[in-house]
Amino acid sequence: MVDEEKLPWELVDEILSRVPPTSLFRFRTVCKRWNVLFYDKTFMNNHKMTFRFILATESKIYSVSIDPKIEVCELTLYFPGLEYQKPQYLVDCDKFLLYGLDKGAVVWNPWLRQSRWIESSEIKQTPMQFSGIGDVDRNYKILASCSPTGLPNKSWCKIYDFASDAWKDYGSGDGIEERSSYVTFGDSVSLNGTLYWVAIEKTHKSFHLACFDFSRGKFIKGRNLPCEKTNSLKDALVLGVFKGDRLSLLKQCHKTKKIEIWVTKYKVNTNLAREDVEWINFMEVSSPNFPSLVYYSQPSYFIEDKRLVVCSWDKIGRAWIYVLGENKLISKSHIDYVVDPWPFHCTFIPSLVPVPRSQREELAELQV
């Protein structure tokens, strides 16, 4: 005779959405259903300790949650030597955050409080910037690149493999990637283990979708993006993830301040060169009094339930959260808790995926 479980599933969900993340991580072995739940984005979105943005100043890091109201929490990240380096960039890598500093980057899962320092190398005295984290069947890798000053049209790329804890040169061995025809613009978006960017084709100044496919180990340039050509980098043009398996594109024309959002009609894969990606117009907000979203850097945003939530700097470097929907601005709030100006920011939905270790470290664990 099988005893019935004490509570129906929806009430167990209510309880689990209030359990702290480190406990949830431990509870993955309770049963298969719980294990699957902890990787469900809807569950993450509704968890009481969820958040949507990460902000980083020189001295502090914060998480920002939006529902039911805007709340800011200070996060702690301790790393030996962290205090002697300055934050350089912050990238949402879907399951992890890449917190870039002078000499490398920290791969971080704030919910699990796990972090790992990856040192970067220098090419001709120019430090490499980590572009993003992808994976091939859960073998995680980092793409790093740099374009040394004085060497136009040449960029070096290296790929870091977590399992072997080693760097490999991209391509034929000398690491040089001649992307003379196009340049990536803005931060990468990590989707299904692949990195996607907006790419600008240099001669025609047209905008394309590009990706780095870790399984084939190469860059692929796709067809045009659905936004008009523009010569201005004062326009906002930001790629994002939509509904977990599609891409979104936000554009704001700096003259009209009109915001347009397109989303891909279907799931995106890496066959960008051969297959056309179909985009559909998702949302438009026209408001002449709306501020520019670009002051020295591009905005970060996410889309949920027909709402667009944007984080960007104003002209004096304060971070604002704008909520738009139904073709108008619904609310705007200044994040005054963050005192230092010009904080780095990115979207991030918490995950319960552990920061990968090298095989060497795993074997060492087993021998203990």
Next chain:
Amino acid sequence: MSSSKKSSDGKSSEIEEAVASLTMPFNKILLTSSDGESFEIDEAVARKFQIIAHMIEDDCAGKAIPIDNVTGDILSKIIEYAKKHVVEPDEDEDEEAKKKLDSWDAKFVEKLDLETIFKIILAANYLNFEGLLGFASQTVADYIKDKTPEEVREIFNIENDFTPEEEEAIRKENAWTFNG
């Protein structure tokens, strides 16, 4: 507080709730539990249970309402909580009152065993009493957070459907947590 369970005119019932508690404090409602126990409560208190609030609005609440799914002992506890929470103090405006209420809440659950709390969760869900559902769920969440997976299975009566190898593979990933 998000209100996925509120009706589409949740705003108007909020106003009605406030009006009811001011202008009709003497309107009584009789609730009868599944095992025949009766409880007479103010309409304002009864309205904390959305299922009853809807009945009152739709004019199909008689003087006596049978609560078929809840026994008397549990219903009395729920009514006790509802009476204390008829008016929720605003955290920002009345910190003192919020602290007092939190302290009362803590004492309220302290005396209850887990079985009872589960029954309260089921009943609060049935009655659509969001405040108590949230509070009781939080209580259970706090209780289980330091337990082992085995203990959690016992608490919820969940069957372990992992093979020992599968469980070991997942547990290996646990090995290095809390690293800064």
